[in-house]
Amino acid sequence: MKGKKIIANAYIWLLLIVLYAPILFIVVFSFTEAKSLGNWTGFSLDLYKNLFTGSMQNSSGLISAVKNTLLIALVASAVATLLGTIAAIGIYNLKGRKKQTMTFLNNIPIINPDIITGVSLFLLFVFLGISQGYLTVVLAHITFCTPYVVLNVMPKLQQMNPNIYEAALDLGATPSQALRKVLVPALRPGMISGFIMSFTMSLDDFAVTFFTRGTIGLDTLSTYIYTDARKGGLTPELKPLMSIIFLIILVVLLVINIRQSKNTAKQ
Amino acid sequence: MNKRSSWALPYFIFLLLFVALPLVLIIIYAFQDGSGHFTFSNITKFFTDGDALGTFALSIEVAIENTLLCFAIGYPAAYILADNKLNRSAVTVVLFILPMWINALMRTLATAELFNMAGIPLGKGTLLFGMCYDYLPFMIYPIYNVLKKMDKSYAEAAQDLGATPSQVFLKVTLPLSMPGVWSGVLMVFMPTVSTFAISEFLTNNKIKLFGTIIQENINNSMWNYGAALSLFMLLIIGVTTLLQGDDHAEQASGGII
Amino acid sequence: MTKKDVIIDIRHLSKSFDGVKVLNDINLYVRKGEFVTFLGPSGCGKTTMLRLIAGFLAPDEGTIELEGKDISGIPPYKRPLNTVFQRYALFPHLDVYDNIAFGLNLQKVPQDEIEKRVKKVLKLVSMSDYEDRDVESLSGGQQQRVAIARALVNQPRVLLLDEPLAALDLKMRKDMQIELKEMHRKLGITFIYVTHDQEEALTLSDTIVVMNEGKIQQIGTPIDIYNEPVNAFVADFIGESNILKGRMMRDRRVAFIKHEFDCVDEGFGEDVPVDVVVRPEDIYFTTDPAKCQFKATVNSCTFKGVHYEMWVDTDTGYELMIQDYDPYPVGSEVMLYIDPDDIQVMKKERTANNYAAKVTGEGKVEFLDTEFACDTTGFETGDEVTATIRFEKVDLLDHEEDADLTGNVVVILYMGDHYHLTVKTEAGENIWVDTNDIWDKGDFVGIKILPEDIKLSKRAAGNE
Numbered sequence: 001m002k003g004k005k006i007i008a009n010a011y012i013w014l015l016l017i018v019l020y021a022p023i024l025f026i027v028v029f030s031f032t033e034a035k036s037l038g039n040w041t042g043f044s045l046d047l048y049k050n051l052f053t054g055s056m057q058n059s060s061g062l063i064s065a066v067k068n069t070l071l072i073a074l075v076a077s078a079v080a081t082l083l084g085t086i087a088a089i090g091i092y093n094l095k096g097r098k099k100q101t102m103t104f105l106n107n108i109p110i111i112n113p114d115i116i117t118g119v120s121l122f123l124l125f126v127f128l129g130i131s132q133g134y135l136t137v138v139l140a141h142i143t144f145c146t147p148y149v150v151l152n153v154m155p156k157l158q159q160m161n162p163n164i165y166e167a168a169l170d171l172g173a174t175p176s177q178a179l180r181k182v183l184v185p186a187l188r189p190g191m192i193s194g195f196i197m198s199f200t201m202s203l204d205d206f207a208v209t210f211f212t213r214g215t216i217g218l219d220t221l222s223t224y225i226y227t228d229a230r231k232g233g234l235t236p237e238l239k240p241l242m243s244i245i246f247l248i249i250l251v252v253l254l255v256i257n258i259r260q261s262k263n264t265a266k267q
Numbered sequence: 268m269n270k271r272s273s274w275a276l277p278y279f280i281f282l283l284l285f286v287a288l289p290l291v292l293i294i295i296y297a298f299q300d301g302s303g304h305f306t307f308s309n310i311t312k313f314f315t316d317g318d319a320l321g322t323f324a325l326s327i328e329v330a331i332e333n334t335l336l337c338f339a340i341g342y343p344a345a346y347i348l349a350d351n352k353l354n355r356s357a358v359t360v361v362l363f364i365l366p367m368w369i370n371a372l373m374r375t376l377a378t379a380e381l382f383n384m385a386g387i388p389l390g391k392g393t394l395l396f397g398m399c400y401d402y403l404p405f406m407i408y409p410i411y412n413v414l415k416k417m418d419k420s421y422a423e424a425a426q427d428l429g430a431t432p433s434q435v436f437l438k439v440t441l442p443l444s445m446p447g448v449w450s451g452v453l454m455v456f457m458p459t460v461s462t463f464a465i466s467e468f469l470t471n472n473k474i475k476l477f478g479t480i481i482q483e484n485i486n487n488s489m490w491n492y493g494a495a496l497s498l499f500m501l502l503i504i505g506v507t508t509l510l511q512g513d514d515h516a517e518q519a520s521g522g523i524i
Numbered sequence: 525m526t527k528k529d530v531i532i533d534i535r536h537l538s539k540s541f542d543g544v545k546v547l548n549d550i551n552l553y554v555r556k557g558e559f560v561t562f563l564g565p566s567g568c569g570k571t572t573m574l575r576l577i578a579g580f581l582a583p584d585e586g587t588i589e590l591e592g593k594d595i596s597g598i599p600p601y602k603r604p605l606n607t608v609f610q611r612y613a614l615f616p617h618l619d620v621y622d623n624i625a626f627g628l629n630l631q632k633v634p635q636d637e638i639e640k641r642v643k644k645v646l647k648l649v650s651m652s653d654y655e656d657r658d659v660e661s662l663s664g665g666q667q668q669r670v671a672i673a674r675a676l677v678n679q680p681r682v683l684l685l686d687e688p689l690a691a692l693d694l695k696m697r698k699d700m701q702i703e704l705k706e707m708h709r710k711l712g713i714t715f716i717y718v719t720h721d722q723e724e725a726l727t728l729s730d731t732i733v734v735m736n737e738g739k740i741q742q743i744g745t746p747i748d749i750y751n752e753p754v755n756a757f758v759a760d761f762i763g764e765s766n767i768l769k770g771r772m773m774r775d776r777r778v779a780f781i782k783h784e785f786d787c788v789d790e791g792f793g794e795d796v797p798v799d800v801v802v803r804p805e806d807i808y809f810t811t812d813p814a815k816c817q818f819k820a821t822v823n824s825c826t827f828k829g830v831h832y833e834m835w836v837d838t839d840t841g842y843e844l845m846i847q848d849y850d851p852y853p854v855g856s857e858v859m860l861y862i863d864p865d866d867i868q869v870m871k872k873e874r875t876a877n878n879y880a881a882k883v884t885g886e887g888k889v890e891f892l893d894t895e896f897a898c899d900t901t902g903f904e905t906g907d908e909v910t911a912t913i914r915f916e917k918v919d920l921l922d923h924e925e926d927a928d929l930t931g932n933v934v935v936i937l938y939m940g941d942h943y944h945l946t947v948k949t950e951a952g953e954n955i956w957v958d959t960n961d962i963w964d965k966g967d968f969v970g971i972k973i974l975p976e977d978i979k980l981s982k983r984a985a986g987n988e
Binding site: 161163164166167168169170171172173174175177178181182185186188 | 578579580599600601602605606607609610611612613614615616617618626627630631674675678
Binding site: 087089092095106116119126139222250257258 | 271272273274275276277278279281282283284285286287288289290292293296340343344347348350352353354357358359360361362363364365366368369370371372373374375376377378380381400403404453457458460461462463464467468478481482485490493494497500501504508
């Protein structure tokens with residue numbers, strides 16, 4: 001048993017090392033000033049300094065890409081959370097055929113590869129004659145984010161005691177008070193995880209943005225990196241940026257999960 | 268309280284407009300020429316275009332190989348993570364999911380640089396390994412989820428009935444974890460078969476996958492041919508999804524946070 | 525009783541779901557301060573009644589008056605009634621205190637008064653130290669107390685309780701029954717209680733309303749209902765009973781199990797078929813041949829904690845259940861008697877299956893949405909007739925082939941020497957069947973009726 005455990009642990013840690021190698025690679029080389037990855041020219045915080053002072057070549061491009069990414073992710077996931085929560089309540093109350101149809105439609109964007117979602121939305125905007133830019137990218141992101149909100153809110157509806165809405169009415173709450181004071185709090189955990197999932201998916205998206213951003217020169221971080229890499233040289237300041245993003249995500253996810261496992265342990 | 272069901276209506280309209288209609292448009296554009304007339308030429312072009320056919324076959328081959336590779340590496344990892352005796356820490360599981368949240372392009376670029384630094388020439392080998400890096404967590408997570416929720420008494424019952432540990436695994440644990448395996452397969456196969464930027468970075472543009480061809484056609488304003496190629500990809504997706512049946516999408520995506 | 529005593533008055537209340545009538549012309553009043561229980565099997569319409577009173581459902585027909593005012597059109601949040609839900613329905617995001625204060629906060633009651641009232645009601649339900657507790661950390665019984673407190677703190681005119689104890693274990697249920705009864709006595713509020721547990725209904729209620737298939741079967745005090753059930757359904761549902769076919773010979777004289785007995789019932793007429801109920805504890809053993817009314821052989825004897833439950837075969841071939849404090853060995857011959865007071869005679873609800881039918885051709889008749897072959901001599905095609913089939917002439921099959929139609933067994937009564945079944949057809953009609961075969965409730969059965977067993981008779985025009 002003991003030997004088995006050692007082998008098992010060794011396997012897990014080997015995998016983790018391999019998985020994290022590229023990320024650690026970025027982090028390590030964010031602390032040197034060399035232009036290309038893998039080229040160590042001694043420890044330096046210059047790249048971080050450049051990133052925060054904006055004193056680098058094409059700084060406006062990178063900074064606006066970061067801003068766009070955050071703005072699009074924020075708007076898309078906020079709208080998706082609202083739309084998806086309302087939709088989940090509706091779908092939960094549907095029956096039979098209608099419910100199946102909605103569930104099926106909701107699953108399509110999840111199963112579809114990004115490129116199909118991207119191409120099909122591109123054709124839609126061409127077909128409708130909508131000029132592509134911020135609006136189309138946000139709409140496209142809402143399209144692939146909302147299904148995840150629905151899937152996160154749905155279990156909360158199923159776990160919820162169906163009588164609590166009626167109990168609130170019974171105790172004198174009007175339907176809108178019952179919604180705000182009872183229903184939304186009960187669904188809130190699902191809405192929050194739906195929002196976080198939407199936000200990270202939007203942050204990470206490349207293909208859908210690529211096809212729906214049009215030709216106005218709108219860049220998110222992903223498309224910026226893509227164009228940058230195709231041009232041959234990555235903007236060196238991406239390395240510290242990625243390291244910082246990685247650190248934030250690491251902390252957020254660890255905190256959420258540790259809190260969650262503490263909660264389950266309590267029960 | 269029946270009126271609540273009408274709350275699904277706005278999203279229904281949204282789905283029709285942004286999900287159903289665009290897919291219909293792929294079909295329509297695939298059967299039109301540049302001036303909007305009905306034609307089969309896009310379809311016949313694909314079947315006579317050796318380059319596109321070859322890439323199509325290669326994409327499927329790479330996707331299958333990558334899926335098998337992820338399964339072979341991922342299943343033991345999921346099994347170990349889900350076993351209370353072998354792994355007691357929830358943090359380890361989080362560490363496996365974490366890379367999914369890092370920008371895939373950036374990770375891929377870093378992977379390619381690592382190969383460069385190690386002096387490994389970029390090609391099909393690096394493509395497979397790179398993709399496996401990218402998609403391994405998508406295989407591990409759903410399998411882990413199913414194994415973790417599995418009632419321990421099944422395995423105990425099998426032991427009680429005289430099954431050896433390897434028989435317990437082959438006859439009980441593995442069959443019962445198949446739903447997780449299928450969602451993992453779905454979540455790895457679909458993105459691999461359709462990937463475009465990642466393959467370019469990992470092979471230094473030496474190997475083109477089907478996604479790249481679609482992207483090139485769309486970018487070069489060959490929308491109708493691009494739509495026809497997308498239609499073929501949709502067919503693969505449709506077939507794979509149908510083969511695997513129902514709710515894997517929900518299973519796979521539920522509770523990553 | 526004066527009009528002033530009535531707090532809830534329900535008239536001609538009907539409700540259907542998807543075309544199925546769940547409540548059918550219910551008329552009922554509830555007196556102020558009364559503990560009323562709606563009792564019946566699942567699907568009898570009792571919970572629908574409660575939800576209509578609470579306002580979660582709107583009636584199709586009829587009115588519900590609260591203190592003389594029709595409340596049918598008033599939304600639930602404006603009704604001065606509160607509900608204790610079956611699965612508690614406590615708000616999981618609020619602690620015990622905030623759950624109870626929920627209604628008062630909505631009414632904008634001053635905080636210091638809220639605090640006073642919440643503390644008082646917590647004391648009433650013996651949960652004083654639990655104010656700050658997370659509701660999900662409480663046990664089922666504790667959650668139920670909080671749910672009761674949350675409803676009571678609003679000082680409702682009527683407290684509605686929807687199977688509030690159903691999710692608790694037996695011991696906890698017994699304790700809560702006593703506490704509920706005590707609370708009702710202390711507060712003087714009207715309680716309307718819904719349950720399928722007859723023992724709970726007998727323990728708690730001032731008045732029991734027995735319901736089945738959307739209709740009120742009987743309204744009365746627990747003692748009335750137990751001792752004088754009006755029909756076989758009530759007799760079977762409340763307590764254990766021997767239900768038997770009988771014949772009223774004349775006033776105060778009834779025959780069943782092929783013996784004649786003195787009884788106390790009058791006014792049925794002479795030589796009329798009736799149903800007879802004898803409770804198992806009302807059949808006595810005797811060693812005095814003069815007292816003996818009939819003999820029997822004990823065929824099983826089981827200790828039930830306080831008493832023994834014995835099944836005996838009478839010398840005339842019937843099987844009866846007897847409860848007694850003393851056991852008699854299996855196989856022994858015993859002498860038995862029944863007091864006239866303990867024989868409950870009930871009017872027969874029906875003596876045969878009768879259906880509105882239509883002659884569809886020579887030798888063919890249609891009823892229950894099915895065409896049957898039968899002798900149509902004396903009738904023309906198109907005649908509206910009544911088809912009569914005796915209970916014992918309906919055959920039940922365990923397969924669909926050869927069957928005329930299909931249905932499910934919904935009620936089984938043991939009548940001492942045969943079973944009396946109610947079978948619901950796919951179309952929702954009832955067929956009553958006497959059989960010696962053993963079926964289970966819920967069984968899917970094929971129904972077969974032979975041509976010679978269908979008797980047709982003229983039906984007056986317009987008489988449906």
